[in-house]
Amino acid sequence: MHSCSPKFFKILIDRKIKFSRRCDGSTIIHGSLDLTHSYLTHIPDKLIVMNSLIMRYCNIDYLPNDLQVFDDIDLKNTRITSIPERATIGGSLFLENSKIRFLPDNLVVKGALDLENTPIEKLPRNLRVNDYLNIKGTNITSLPNDLSIGKNFLLDTDKIRNNSTLQNVLRRCGLVRCSSMHYQTVRYPSLISVDFTLPNKYFFYN
Numbered sequence: 001m002h003s004c005s006p007k008f009f010k011i012l013i014d015r016k017i018k019f020s021r022r023c024d025g026s027t028i029i030h031g032s033l034d035l036t037h038s039y040l041t042h043i044p045d046k047l048i049v050m051n052s053l054i055m056r057y058c059n060i061d062y063l064p065n066d067l068q069v070f071d072d073i074d075l076k077n078t079r080i081t082s083i084p085e086r087a088t089i090g091g092s093l094f095l096e097n098s099k100i101r102f103l104p105d106n107l108v109v110k111g112a113l114d115l116e117n118t119p120i121e122k123l124p125r126n127l128r129v130n131d132y133l134n135i136k137g138t139n140i141t142s143l144p145n146d147l148s149i150g151k152n153f154l155l156d157t158d159k160i161r162n163n164s165t166l167q168n169v170l171r172r173c174g175l176v177r178c179s180s181m182h183y184q185t186v187r188y189p190s191l192i193s194v195d196f197t198l199p200n201k202y203f204f205y206n
């Protein structure tokens with residue numbers, strides 16, 4: 001059992017959070033787990049959360065490799081620096097104002113990925129985000145060619161050095177500029193034109 005487990009399970013009991021234990025040592029949270037402002041620095045291995053995991057303003061600095069969360073993971077304002085390669089993320093991943101620096105290759109986020117105001121310097125290869133992606137206020141200066149975004153894309157366009165790569169990503173994902181920092185997905189067959197050279201350009205459709 002992890003050294004943090006007694007404190008972790010005390011929180012579960014004190015907050016009347018429904019959970020069960022398996023013989024393999026895994027812990028199942030039957031619902032969401034909100035640990036905001038808790039004094040925990042770690043969470044136990046083999047943790048399974050059936051809904052959302054919320055850990056805003058916690059002192060936690062890493063996640064267990066086998067973490068499974070079947071809805072959103074909210075790590076805003078934490079000291080987290082990386083996301084484990086084997087972690088399961090069933091919904092959105094919120095990392096605003098965290099210390100995140102590393103995301104694994106081939107990461108699939110079924111909801112949104114929000115990295116605003118974090119020190120991360122690059123996106124992983126083959127990143128797939130089914131909802132919006134926000135990289136405003138980061139140190140990202142280039143985009144992977146295989147980036148896939150399902151909906152909106154928020155970024156500081158003046159930081160992206162390779163404009164052709166940005167254009168390719170936007171075209172492939174069906175994104176058009178709504179403002180200088182915001183691109184939006186469109187699914188209309190009657191696209192008139194896309195001019196990536198004009199700042200703050202709005203695009204209109206028949």
